[in-house]
Amino acid sequence: MAKFLISLCYALCLLASILINTYFFKSLLLDGKWWLNQLSWTQTAAAEAEAVAAEYCSGHGRAYVDGVVINGKPVCECNTCFTGPDCSQPVIDCAADADSGDPLYLEPFWMQHAGSSAVVVAGWHRMAYEFPDDSVLSQELLDHIRKLHAIAKNAVTEGRYILFGGGSTLLLNAAVFALSPDNSSSPAKVVADAPYYPYYRSQTEFFQNAKYEFLGDASLAKNMSEDTNFIEFVTSPNNPDGHLKEAVLQGPYVKTIYDRAYYWPLYTAIPAPADEDVMLFTISKLTGHAGSRFGWGIIKDKNVYDRMVQYVDMSQMSISTDTQLRALKLLKAITKDDASGKEFFEFGYNIMRDRWDSVNKIISMSKRFSSQEISPQYCTYFKRVIEPSPAYVWLKCEREEDSNCNDVLRAAKIIARPGTRFDVEDRFARLTSLKGQDDFDMLLYRLKQLVLTTSSEEGAKAAISFLKVNKNHTTKAAPYKAIRKIKMKSQENVAFA
Numbered sequence: 001m002a003k004f005l006i007s008l009c010y011a012l013c014l015l016a017s018i019l020i021n022t023y024f025f026k027s028l029l030l031d032g033k034w035w036l037n038q039l040s041w042t043q044t045a046a047a048e049a050e051a052v053a054a055e056y057c058s059g060h061g062r063a064y065v066d067g068v069v070i071n072g073k074p075v076c077e078c079n080t081c082f083t084g085p086d087c088s089q090p091v092i093d094c095a096a097d098a099d100s101g102d103p104l105y106l107e108p109f110w111m112q113h114a115g116s117s118a119v120v121v122a123g124w125h126r127m128a129y130e131f132p133d134d135s136v137l138s139q140e141l142l143d144h145i146r147k148l149h150a151i152a153k154n155a156v157t158e159g160r161y162i163l164f165g166g167g168s169t170l171l172l173n174a175a176v177f178a179l180s181p182d183n184s185s186s187p188a189k190v191v192a193d194a195p196y197y198p199y200y201r202s203q204t205e206f207f208q209n210a211k212y213e214f215l216g217d218a219s220l221a222k223n224m225s226e227d228t229n230f231i232e233f234v235t236s237p238n239n240p241d242g243h244l245k246e247a248v249l250q251g252p253y254v255k256t257i258y259d260r261a262y263y264w265p266l267y268t269a270i271p272a273p274a275d276e277d278v279m280l281f282t283i284s285k286l287t288g289h290a291g292s293r294f295g296w297g298i299i300k301d302k303n304v305y306d307r308m309v310q311y312v313d314m315s316q317m318s319i320s321t322d323t324q325l326r327a328l329k330l331l332k333a334i335t336k337d338d339a340s341g342k343e344f345f346e347f348g349y350n351i352m353r354d355r356w357d358s359v360n361k362i363i364s365m366s367k368r369f370s371s372q373e374i375s376p377q378y379c380t381y382f383k384r385v386i387e388p389s390p391a392y393v394w395l396k397c398e399r400e401e402d403s404n405c406n407d408v409l410r411a412a413k414i415i416a417r418p419g420t421r422f423d424v425e426d427r428f429a430r431l432t433s434l435k436g437q438d439d440f441d442m443l444l445y446r447l448k449q450l451v452l453t454t455s456s457e458e459g460a461k462a463a464i465s466f467l468k469v470n471k472n473h474t475t476k477a478a479p480y481k482a483i484r485k486i487k488m489k490s491q492e493n494v495a496f497a
Contacts, residue, residue: 048065053114057087058082058088061077061087063075064077079436080094080439094413094442095442096413096439096443098414100435101284101391101434102432103284103290103391103435105351105434105436116332117330117333137164140328141164141328142162144328148341151340151341151381152264152265152341153272153380154263154265154270163297163299164295164296165296166295168282168284169293170315171297172199174297176204177307184211186228188212188230189221189230191221191231191232191233192217192234192423193245197235197259198423200233201214221249227253230255232254232256235259237263237391239261242374242391243374244268244271258278261281262285265349265381266286266345266349269378269382269385269386270380271379278298279297281298287331289326292326294323294326345381349382349386352389353388355433362448367398368398369398369454370395372393391433392434395416396427403426404426405427406429407426
């Protein structure tokens with residue numbers, strides 16, 4: 001009898017345990033309401049964010065919390081070549097937009113990590129100008145920036161000063177201001193080795209004054225006197241060609257600003273930590289959040305740091321605490337579940353490498369075009385030799401008559417950035433690999449159309465040339481049939497590419 005009661009007791013306990021666990025499982029994972037009942041003011045914000053994120057846009061667009069609302073319903077913002085209420089309708093004869101550097105290729109990663117990267121901000125969050133320690137910089141964010149550089153092995157931060165800016169764009173001119181001499185009789189000459197990022201010229205010319213002015217390509221420095229003050233911009237990896245670069249100018253009158261926006265394992269092998277006097281980074285190309293406008297500078301010299309801080313203070317007083325909070329949340333998310341950040345960096349690198357391979361396979365089908373050469377290299381982060389994964393394709397039109405490559409591309413419905421924007425001839429054009437999958441797929445499609453049409457023309461010309469060389473060939477009809485076959489085959493490929 002005692003054994004029966006003990007067995008019955010165990011059975012009842014087991015049943016109770018199963019019922020309780022079933023209840024919590026249903027409440028927590030299925031209903032999703034148990035945890036909400038424990039929250040107060042965040043419920044409304046969370047429910048709104050979830051509702052907008054769940055809005056159906058057919059995978060070709062997104063709805064946003066700050067987007068347009070019609071009749072209480074958030075409106076889908078469609079990708080370039082799609083339209084309609086749910087972005088399900090392809091735009092007929094749409095051009096491939098390969099101009100902008102929007103790094104939307106990372107969007108899927110953040111969708112997979114929606115919880116760890118989300119920010120819920122109270123209405124009273126940090127309303128003051130400064131933090132309690134009278135600083136305008138989040139100490140926690142500073143610590144995470146140093147931590148991420150140590151993980152990626154791409155920059156020395158120990159013993160360095162770090163300041164924040166509205167993207168690295170603000171910091172570019174802050175650095176020029178800080179490095180310009182006060183006691184010179186003539187302005188410092190700002191240069192960059194072509195091809196270079198267009199903003200170096202446009203921003204410096206906009207703000208130039210008695211202290212500095214933009215000269216142009218670094219090669220022009222050879223015509224100047226030896227005691228001329230120079231400030232050289234060095235982008236490494238370079239925008240537009242992805243090459244790791246070093247300063248062209250050397251000497252006591254030369255100051256250098258290293259733009260390291262792309263110096264992450266996403267876009268290049270990391271041979272060693274960067275250790276220059278002035279290094280600029282941005283969250284735009286790291287996490288892909290270009291619209292958040294957050295960047296930072298790593299500075300060796302205290303005087304240069306102080307002058308850059310002064311420039312930022314006079315320009316915009318400080319960087320938004322909301323922006324700093326979002327940047328902190330994103331950097332934390334990169335290493336939240338994986339202290340090495342490997343999931344994030346592998347995700348981005350694999351996409352960029354595959355895109356580089358896809359574009360180059362198409363370009364190699366015709367001698368009309370070529371792209372930059374980048375060799376595999378050992379990466380200290382991945383601890384192996386890795387293939388190239390540049391952010392951009394630096395395209396060259398090889399035909400003598402194609403002096404304006406941008407015109408050739410536009411005729412093929414491809415929107416690129418012309419070479420003259422980078423201070424080189426228009427025989428070059430930049431194509432971005434950074435955008436979302438829809439835009440990249442359209443780029444591949446348009447490139448393939450262009451290359452197959454070109455191959456058809458080249459094949460026809462070769463056949464005609466064969467005819468001219470072999471005038472006395474006994475079967476004259478055969479080459480003409482060959483030309484017809486080449487043209488028909490090309491049309492089939494274009495139609496179903």
